[in-house]
Amino acid sequence: AQSVTQLGSHVSVSEGALVLLRCNYSSSVPPYLFWYVQYPNQGLQLLLKYTSAATLVKGINGFEAEFKKSETSFHLTKPSAHMSDAAEYFCAVSVDQAGTALIFGKGTTLSVSS
């Protein structure tokens, strides 16, 4: 069975600092991994996804994530945080290779201070 663990329910950074949001997965088959962002009172928006094409995945808004099979990790990073990055971030793994449903982590709230 697939599962996702997000380390740290809340991360605080200063504007301009590195953003690192951690995600570890468990999967009995090669995983498909996703990062979504949720701004207050809005739906989820896809940031990026890993589907085995390349281990370093670039997404929107300057975010990227690296798939590390040996560490079963898919951490999300951004070199320089912006105030507008403050939101909740969810890591997810697909239930099966058909991608019919997503198993989400519990989310990490990112706060950015000036």
Add this chain to the structure above:
Amino acid sequence: GAGVSQSPSNKVTEKGKDVELRCDPISGHTALYWYRQSLGQGLEFLIYFQGNSAPDKSGLPSDRFSAERTGGSVSTLTIQRTQQEDSAVYLCASSLGTGTHYEQYFGPGTRLTVT
């Protein structure tokens, strides 16, 4: 174009009442998904439709929950005899098809409060 829309945006109901939540997917999207977001459980998958059929209902938390989709478009999630633990935000998503290369587009959700 229009995104996924859900109605109502907020619903307050008394324990024991039935509620219906509606999802309008993006036009042309054949796949539709329901998720539940609650404080204690995070984001949980409930059910998905490919066209009008729901191959996987295993995520529905109890037999009080049901969902249907008609005409390959609008979907309704029904909760009978609501309980306080049903309080959550119910999210709907749609995609052009099933498969990881199809992005799921999420609606803003319906916030359900059971008093």
